[in-house]
Amino acid sequence: MKTTFKPNRGQFIGGGIAASAATFAGINVIAAPMKELVIGLNVPQTGSYSDQGADQLRAYALAIDEINAAGGVMGMKLKRSIGDDQTKASVATENARRMIERDGAIMITGGSSTGTAVAVSKICQEKKIIFMATLTHGDETTDESCHYHTFRRYNNAHMSARSMAQTLLTKYGTGRWFHITADYTWGHSVYDNLIEVLEPKGAKTIKNVLLPLGTTDFSSALSQAQAAKPDVLVITEFGKDMVNALNQAAQFGLTKSAKILVPLADEYMAKGTGDNFANVVTTAPFYWKYHAEKYPAAKKFVQAFIRRYGVPPSNGAENAYTDIYQWKSGIERSGSLDPAKFIAKMEGHKFTATKEPEYWRAFDHQGINSCLVMEGVPMAQRGAEYPAFAFAKVLEVHDGESVSIPQSTSKCKIETA
Amino acid sequence: MPGQLLDGFIRGLLYVAIALGLTIVFGMLRLVNFAHGAFYIIGAYVGLVVTEHVGLLAGIIAAPIAVALFAIAFDFALLRRFYDKEPTAQILVTFGVAIVVEETLRLIFTGTTRTYVVPAWVQGSLNLGFTQYPTYRIAFGLGVIVLVIAVWLFIQRTNYGLIVRAGVRDRTMVQLLGGNVRQASTVIFALGAALAGLVGAAASPIYSIDPGKGFEFLVPSFVVVVIGGLGSFWGAVLGGLLVGELQSLTTLFLPAASDLVIYVAMALVLLVKPSGLFGESEVIRG
Numbered sequence: 001m002k003t004t005f006k007p008n009r010g011q012f013i014g015g016g017i018a019a020s021a022a023t024f025a026g027i028n029v030i031a032a033p034m035k036e037l038v039i040g041l042n043v044p045q046t047g048s049y050s051d052q053g054a055d056q057l058r059a060y061a062l063a064i065d066e067i068n069a070a071g072g073v074m075g076m077k078l079k080r081s082i083g084d085d086q087t088k089a090s091v092a093t094e095n096a097r098r099m100i101e102r103d104g105a106i107m108i109t110g111g112s113s114t115g116t117a118v119a120v121s122k123i124c125q126e127k128k129i130i131f132m133a134t135l136t137h138g139d140e141t142t143d144e145s146c147h148y149h150t151f152r153r154y155n156n157a158h159m160s161a162r163s164m165a166q167t168l169l170t171k172y173g174t175g176r177w178f179h180i181t182a183d184y185t186w187g188h189s190v191y192d193n194l195i196e197v198l199e200p201k202g203a204k205t206i207k208n209v210l211l212p213l214g215t216t217d218f219s220s221a222l223s224q225a226q227a228a229k230p231d232v233l234v235i236t237e238f239g240k241d242m243v244n245a246l247n248q249a250a251q252f253g254l255t256k257s258a259k260i261l262v263p264l265a266d267e268y269m270a271k272g273t274g275d276n277f278a279n280v281v282t283t284a285p286f287y288w289k290y291h292a293e294k295y296p297a298a299k300k301f302v303q304a305f306i307r308r309y310g311v312p313p314s315n316g317a318e319n320a321y322t323d324i325y326q327w328k329s330g331i332e333r334s335g336s337l338d339p340a341k342f343i344a345k346m347e348g349h350k351f352t353a354t355k356e357p358e359y360w361r362a363f364d365h366q367g368i369n370s371c372l373v374m375e376g377v378p379m380a381q382r383g384a385e386y387p388a389f390a391f392a393k394v395l396e397v398h399d400g401e402s403v404s405i406p407q408s409t410s411k412c413k414i415e416t417a
Numbered sequence: 418m419p420g421q422l423l424d425g426f427i428r429g430l431l432y433v434a435i436a437l438g439l440t441i442v443f444g445m446l447r448l449v450n451f452a453h454g455a456f457y458i459i460g461a462y463v464g465l466v467v468t469e470h471v472g473l474l475a476g477i478i479a480a481p482i483a484v485a486l487f488a489i490a491f492d493f494a495l496l497r498r499f500y501d502k503e504p505t506a507q508i509l510v511t512f513g514v515a516i517v518v519e520e521t522l523r524l525i526f527t528g529t530t531r532t533y534v535v536p537a538w539v540q541g542s543l544n545l546g547f548t549q550y551p552t553y554r555i556a557f558g559l560g561v562i563v564l565v566i567a568v569w570l571f572i573q574r575t576n577y578g579l580i581v582r583a584g585v586r587d588r589t590m591v592q593l594l595g596g597n598v599r600q601a602s603t604v605i606f607a608l609g610a611a612l613a614g615l616v617g618a619a620a621s622p623i624y625s626i627d628p629g630k631g632f633e634f635l636v637p638s639f640v641v642v643v644i645g646g647l648g649s650f651w652g653a654v655l656g657g658l659l660v661g662e663l664q665s666l667t668t669l670f671l672p673a674a675s676d677l678v679i680y681v682a683m684a685l686v687l688l689v690k691p692s693g694l695f696g697e698s699e700v701i702r703g
Contacts, residue, residue, distance in 0.1 A: 046629050051530050183673045209668065212676045216624050216633065217431075219554065220668030220675070223424045226549055240530050243625045247532060251551035251623070253542040272530045272625055 036079040037072075037337075039064075039324075040099030042092055042110035042120060043134075045084035048214050049112035049239035051268035052135055052316045056110065057082070058309050059317035063324035066304075073328050074335070081105050087112060087213065089119035096120045100127050106337055107132060109323055111154075112239070112316065114138030114186035115213075121150040125415065130339050132323040135316035137238075137264050138189035142366040143405060146412035149339060151346060151360060153285075153326070153367030154319050155400075157186070160263050160283040161193035162403035163371040165201075167281060167395055168232075172259045174202035175231030180221045180245060182237050183210035190236045190263045206230055211237075218245045222252045233258045243272035250276040267314040270376065270391030277376035277391055284372050286315040290394045291354055298354035312389045322353045326360075340417065358400065364412035368400040420548030421669050422662065427554050429661020430561040431620060435634055436641035436653040437568060438612035444648030445572070445581045445605050449504045452491070452511040454635030455518035456613035460484045461626045462522055464618025468533050476533075477618045484614025485607040492603050500602065515631060522628040535622045553622055560619065565654060568612070572650070577601045640679050644686045646693030655694060 041060050043053035064078045072078060081103040083095030092110075099105040100123075108124055109132040111117045117136035124131035125147040133141055133152040137160070141152045177198065181187040191208060199205065206228045209221040215237075222245075225233055233254050237245045242262060246269075249255055255276055262269070265282040288305075289312070291298035301321060305313040313321070327342075329351065334341040347362035358369035374392035382390045439453045460480035468476035491514060499507050541552045572578035580601040583591045591598050617626075624630070641660050645652025660679050667678040686694060 045528070050528055050627065050629070054528055209672045211668070211672055214633075215676070217428060217664075219424050219428060219551075220421065220665040221672065223420045223548065223550075223665075224669060227420055240625050240627065243530055243532065247625070248551075248623065250540055251542065251553060253549055253551075268530065272532050274532070274534075 035076060037076045037107075038079045038081050038099070038103050038105045039327075040081045040083065040096060040103065040105035040108040040110070042083045042085050042095045042099065042108055042116075044087045044112050044116075047087045048241045049087045049135075051272075052112040052239055052266060052314065053084075053110075055266075055268065055314045055317040056112070056134055056320040059305070059313060059319075059321040060109070060324060062305060062308055063321045067324070067328060073331055083110075085110065085112075085116050085120075087116060089115050092116035093119045093123050096123045096131075097127075100124075100129050105129065107327055109320065109327070110134055111136040113184070113213075114141055114189065115184045117141045117152070118145045118185060121145060121147045124149045128339055128417075130327065130342060132327050134320045134323055136186075138186035139193070139405065140185055140189060142364045142412060144411040146364045146414050148343065148365075148415040148417060151323075151326075151365045151367065153323060153358075153360075153369065154316075155283065155285040155369075155371045156366065156405070157189040157193045157263070158405045159371045159398070159400065159403040160190070161197045163283055163373050163396065163398040164261075164263070164281065165197040167373050168198065168261065169201055169203075171281065172232050172261070174198075174204070176204050176206050176228070177232045177234060178206045178225045178228050178230035178258075179208040179234045179236065180218065180225065181208055181210050181234075182213055182241060184213050186238070187236050194234065194236075194263065203232075213241065215241055216244050218248045219252075222249055222254060225249075225254060225258075226252050230258050232261055234261045234263070236263055238264060239269065240272070242269050246273045246276050246280070265374075265391075266316055267312065267389045267391065271388040274388070275379050278378040280376040281395075282374050282376070282392070284315045284374060285369065286318040286354065287372055287374065287392065287394060288312040288314075288318070289390050290372065291318075295354055295356075297352070301354055312386050314389075318354055325353065326351070361404070363407050364405075364410055364414060366404065368404055370400050371398045371403055372396070373398065418669075420550070421665050423545070423548060423550060425662035425665030426658065427550070427558040427661070428665055429658035430558045431616075431657075432637060432641050432660050433654050433657030434561045434564065434616045434620075435613065435638040436645070436657050437565065437650075438609035439638050440642045440645065440648055440650060440653040441568070441572070441612075442606055442609035443642070444650065445578075446500060446602055447648075448496075448500060448511075448606070449507045450511050450609070451508050451635065452515045452518070453609070453613050453638060454631030454633070455515040456484050456488065456610040456631075457617040457634050458522060458626070458628060458631030459487060459518060460614025460617025461621045461630065462526060462617075463614070464621055465531055465533060465626065468535070468618075473533065473535055473622065477615065480618030481611035481615040484617075485611040488607045488610030489603060492606050496606070497599065497602070515635075519628045519631060526628065528627055528629075530625045530627050532625050533622045557619060557623070564612070564615075568608070569650065571608070577604045581605050637679060640683050643693055644683050646695035649693065649695035652693055652695030 043056050068077050081099045085092035096108050107130045111134045114136045117133045131150045139156045139158050181191045235245045260280045262282045270277050288302045292302040330342045330346045334345040346360050350359040373396040376392050442450045463483040464476035464480040467479040542549045543552050580596040641656040645656030663678050668675045
């Protein structure tokens with residue numbers, strides 16, 4: 001639901017007169033006790049990453065309704081202000097500004113693109129508003145573009161590449177690698193990390209075709225890939241773009257002639273590609289099937305999600321859900337809505353949510369938690385339980401600490417306020 | 418390089434197929450149709466439902482029929498009041514209908530990305546000697562060539578085409594001579610819509626679908642039509658092929674500019690020849 005304050009003419013004039021009178025009389029206006037806390041949910045509802053945005057909104061709604069039913073945050077109910085960022089940095093920034101300035105949001109959350117996350121992080125830093133960045137996987141969000149008011153729990157490209165490296169070399173060998181990469185911050189980040197871990201081991205990069213976000217027809221790049229006869233085709237695309245790229249790669253016969261790597265995937269990308277995702281290696285921070293079997297809190301979340309929406313949550317949805325609870329926890333532990341007090345309580349905070357014990361790293365505000373290396377399984381082997389979403393088997397689980405960017409090489413120069 | 422040229426040609430034929438209906442409707446009815454993308458996406462969803470229950474070929478046949486019926490209803494209920502109005506009014510009404518269509522599809526199917534479950538032969542590729550290319554794309558390209566010829570013959574050789582072409586020049590005279598311009602206009606509008614619906618269903622084994630896809634295809638189809646010359650039949654064909662080759666070759670040499678290049682091409686064409694490559698409507702001149 002979009003929360004919009006629409007005063008009628010009388011309220012507007014009355015409010016204006018009262019505000020003017022208070023200003024000119026030099027009165028210190030003390031705000032009435034707050035009954036609601038507005039949080040801004042800034043996700044793509046249209047465009048290439050809209051499936052991921054929609055699933056995050058489902059998770060936000062679940063978390064917010066649960067929290068409100070249990071008495072809210074410090075006795076105050078949560079209210080949503082929702083914006084469609086269209087996976088465009090300019091739109092995401094304007095949404096965040098509107099949420100903060102017009103709707104009075106005290107926290108912004110959302111994402112699906114590192115491009116939008118970096119932009120929203122910047123405006124939140126300017127406005128001194130907490131930004132819980134959800135689905136953003138490029139290193140920048142908590143590396144060179146890190147900010148004091150931003151926290152990101154989702155795995156990043158550095159973690160994915162380090163987690164996958166050994167599996168890739170064992171399963172795919174070194175050989176000749178052809179890359180199709182989304183031409184923006186995230187794609188560049190993933191590509192750079194893969195090159196860093198693969199080329200020193202002998203992998204040869206034949207070509208990297210950078211295509212604009214929102215590309216629907218990958219045939220020209222796939223024609224080049226086919227002519228190059230690579231051993232491995234790396235599709236660093238996300239959302240609908242990846243669905244189109246992989247399905248079209250299958251039509252070109254590339255899923256048979258080459259091994260396929262999709263560095264980051266989620267349940268909706270797997271659903272859109274079906275059997276074409278079989279044997280594809282990928283990474284993710286959360287997989288509903290795996291975590292629900294291992295962790296009671298994950299099971300509870302997955303069951304609640306399925307009960308409400310009829311389908312399991314994607315990994316982005318889990319992140320959105322946990323981010324809301326982490327923010328609530330930070331506010332309650334600090335006993336204040338003051339961002340500085342909240343941040344002090346978050347930095348270094350250890351907690352257990354839907355995974356193994358994890359924590360928020362103080363120097364860059366990156367959430368340190370595990371990274372899964374997974375491999376797609378054919379539809380026929382997925383069983384009867386939500387086969388479209390039960391897309392993979394977990395090959396390895398990497399401890400977050402061991403694959404994260406070390407402080408010694410981090411480019412994060414976080415502000416002190 | 419030969420593989421890239423073939424890819425550009427097939428990709429261009431896709432653009433031709435999308436732009437054809439748009440240019441016919443403008444050339445013959447003088448109607449700026451912003452609902453063209455909506456016809457594409459209705460066709461894609463009708464195709465999806467029929468393909469899931471019957472099969473891909475049935476879906477490809479059902480889609481244009483369903484979209485033509487929708488277009489006839491749209492024409493009777495609303496659009497014919499706007500044939501003689503200024504383009505702004507036409508744009509507003511067709512744009513409005515496009516939004517209603519998109520949101521209705523979102524209500525029915527949700528916004529989740531859907532893909533066709535297609536027969537195995539769609540997944541295969543053919544070895545052409547110089548390159549290996551997807552069988553379905555080749556079949557699609559051949560289908561578009563047949564379609565272009567069929568539509569051209571329909572416009573040139575049938576009474577409907579004749580009446581509408583004459584009606585654009587002098588509506589009153591055609592009516593005095595006993596020609597039913599209104600009925601012929603509806604047929605042409607339905608034909609343009611059916612073409613978009615057909616492409617929607619036929620292209621969906623290649624591209625995923627979601628309710629917003631109609632608008633995504635509307636933009637390049639306008640670019641193609643503007644490059645070729647608004648309302649020009651052969652302009653749309655040339656414009657489509659040009660855009661396809663430009664995109665494919667740009668992906669080879671400067672892939673990051675593969676989207677941008679079509680807008681640059683449009684700007685250049687407009688600078689040199691503001692009426693587009695084929696200028697005024699070739700269809701009307703017959």
